[in-house]
Amino acid sequence: MEPRGVDAYGYFEREGSLGRVQEAFAPVVAAARALVADAYGPRLHSAYLYGSVPRGTACPGRSDLDLLLALHHEPADEDRDAAEVLARTLDEEFPQIDGAGVLLYGRARLLSEQERYDMGWFLACLCTPLLGPDLAEELPRYRPDPVLARETNGDLAALLPRWRARLDEAAAPGDVRRLSRGIARHLVRTGLMLVMPRWGGWTSDLPESAEVFARYYPQRAAQMRAAAAVALEPVSDPSVPRALVDDLGPWLAEEYTARLGTKTPR
CATH class of the missing domain: 3.30.460.10 (Beta Polymerase, domain 2)
Known part of the structure; x- marks a missing residue:
């Protein structure tokens, strides 16, 4: 690709x-x-x-x-x-x-x-x-480089506990759907940003983002494709976003920090 x-x-x-x-x-x-x-x-x-x-x-x-x-x-x-x-x-x-x-x-x-x-x-x-x-x-012109990747999505580790708390509080199916869409979107975007400097390009298409990610991390490809599917078709079953937050999320945050560093505190 x-x-x-x-x-x-x-x-x-x-x-x-x-x-x-x-x-x-x-x-x-x-x-x-x-x-x-x-x-x-x-x-x-x-x-x-x-x-x-x-x-x-x-x-x-x-x-x-x-x-x-x-x-x-x-x-x-x-x-x-x-x-x-x-x-x-x-x-x-x-x-x-x-x-x-x-x-x-x-x-x-x-x-x-x-x-x-x-x-x-x-x-x-x-x-x-x-x-x-x-x-x-x-504003300046931008390239898909490591600095941009770090400063946009290099705070995933800090978001995970907030997502868990919001999932714990979500009662109505509509609340879970909104959370599942937001969480899944963010994880797919973070996955793309992780590999963006190596790929050298950009896309906002979520399934395509998952496929670009899969080229570099085939062992996590199925999870990222599943996240892209949830981002497009949000679900009311809280176990689905919970699985993303508890498994894909921590791994992605750790790999992101190891490769790109942590976002500068705001």
Whole structure:
């Protein structure tokens, strides 16, 4: 499998565009643009889409809508409250999405040295401009190198106990489904990031990510493929995400730290 997602010089190509949004999701994107502008007004610097909708790979009724909002200031309680209302409104009004999520960051933090190889990279390479000036113009170009891999997903060991606690608290099947999807997605992304510097490319496609990982770790290929399946079709059986957290997770965290190191504390 040849590396992709980078240009001829090895730099990331920005994935997604408004031109790739499928017809079924165009009304959702239009509503999101209007709701964001109305909710945040002059507090908003810029807004971005990310995930399957701007990549043009979303499945009606199954995919969620993901937004990143850059504010002129660090998010306050009123900003977080507005984000919850925004996400709930979109989810309730549009059956073609299965949930909506809103990430909030201050402009200065997104451009900070601390976030240069984490949220800065995420915005510049994986997010599609929706409103306002594009902060990617103030960020460097990126390559799939070990520094990027360490600073994006090098904190898996710290996440595992939090996931276990959340699984213990999850009671409703819907809660377990959301957790299973989030946990599985994160593990597959971490698996890809682990091998990304050796592969030299990038993909947001979860089954493809599992296959790239499998080339380097065939002994864990079946588990990673299973995680990719859960990420696409979340389950309500808590034993499934629990098995991922208790077996694949610790091994992946240990291997990640051994090869790439630990993410710089925030």
